Amino acid sequence: xxxxxxxxxxFVLARRMLGSDAEAEDVVQDTFLKLWTHAARWxxxxxxxxxxxxxxxxxxxxxxxxxxxxxxxxxALELPxxxxxxxxxxxxxxxxxxxxxxxxxxxxxxxxAILLCHHEERGNIExxxxxxxSVEAVESLLARGRRxxxxxxxxFRDLLGDEG
Amino acid sequence: MSxxxxxxxxxxxxxxxxxxxxxxxxxxxxxxxxxAQRPLRxxxxxxxxxxxxxxxxxxxxxxxLLLGVGVGVGVALPGPTAERMAxxxxxxPSASVESLLAEER
Numbered sequence: 001x002x003x004x005x006x007x008x009x010x011f012v013l014a015r016r017m018l019g020s021d022a023e024a025e026d027v028v029q030d031t032f033l034k035l036w037t038h039a040a041r042w043x044x045x046x047x048x049x050x051x052x053x054x055x056x057x058x059x060x061x062x063x064x065x066x067x068x069x070x071x072x073x074x075x076a077l078e079l080p081x082x083x084x085x086x087x088x089x090x091x092x093x094x095x096x097x098x099x100x101x102x103x104x105x106x107x108x109x110x111x112x113a114i115l116l117c118h119h120e121e122r123g124n125i126e127x128x129x130x131x132x133x134s135v136e137a138v139e140s141l142l143a144r145g146r147r148x149x150x151x152x153x154x155x156f157r158d159l160l161g162d163e164g
Numbered sequence: 165m166s167x168x169x170x171x172x173x174x175x176x177x178x179x180x181x182x183x184x185x186x187x188x189x190x191x192x193x194x195x196x197x198x199x200a201q202r203p204l205r206x207x208x209x210x211x212x213x214x215x216x217x218x219x220x221x222x223x224x225x226x227x228x229l230l231l232g233v234g235v236g237v238g239v240a241l242p243g244p245t246a247e248r249m250a251x252x253x254x255x256x257p258s259a260s261v262e263s264l265l266a267e268e269r
Contacts, residue, residue, distance in 0.1 A: 003194050008186050015184040025190055029197055036201055096182040103181075118174040119181070146174050153177060160176050 003032060006050060009120070010057040016115050017061040019104055027064065031057040047129065054120075054130040058112055065108050095159055102152035110145035113138055 007028050014024035034056050035049075047055075103111055109131070116127040117138075128138045153160060199207065213221040 003191055003198075007191060007194060011186040011190065012184045016181070021184075021187055024184075025187060025193075028186075028190065029194060032194055033197060033201055036198060092180070093182065095180050099177045099180045100182070102177070114174050115178070119178040149174055149177060160173065160180065 002035070002049070006053050007032065009050075010053055013054065013115060013120060014057055014061050016100075016103065016119065017058070017108070017111060018064060019100070023064055027057055027060040030060045051126060051129050054116070054122075055132065058130060061112075062108060095156060098156055099153065099160075102149055105152055106145055106148050110141050110148060113141040114145040114149060117142055 010031055011024050011028050014027035015021060018024055018027070031053055035053065103114070106114065112131060113127060116122045116130060117124065122130070124135050124138050124142070128135045131138060131141075133141070150157075202210075209216070209221045213224070
């Protein structure tokens, strides 16, 4: 069944995009509601259903990210940094938090491209279909995303096994 | 650093993320949402005849209604009996006295 096969993956992607279980579940529900209401108009052969679900899920994530009110600057300055400092003696959960924080700081499209290609292990062509972009545009997003991620995780490079 | 190594870094970083698992009951809630969004007509059809396409219960209902009406009309209106046919005053006699006598012989 579609729900059993795909809901978990859409949830994980939305969770990584939004950083919240509750919001990710809402995204999954929005995605499947769209599928059910559009099922009658589904044209076989237009796109893989999984690709379509990812695309709808990602668009729902973008909508939520845009609706989130920006934090006022004075409040933002008082917020404690979620990411641990490299000198804190990192265990696995702390390193995971550092990676999650670095990911969350990426622009949303770069984050989506990185997640699709490096987390969900989708190819560039499928990622391009999901993101509604050309393959070249996805490659460019990926290159910027990788560079950004690397820069943000520079203090943890050794822990992440990067020699460069 | 080679392009390959550079490409591998985000994959290694993503592998360090904590596992994200769908909350317990998410699938159940999805199925409830699925039921809620379906039109009443389809839900009723599913209730009457589970597993069949929505037109099947409707078609069965229509066929049984037609059959019921047909039978009902047949029972309510008295059909022409043999006697009525033989002695109907409105109809001209189908046999003459001569032909009946000839049959007797």
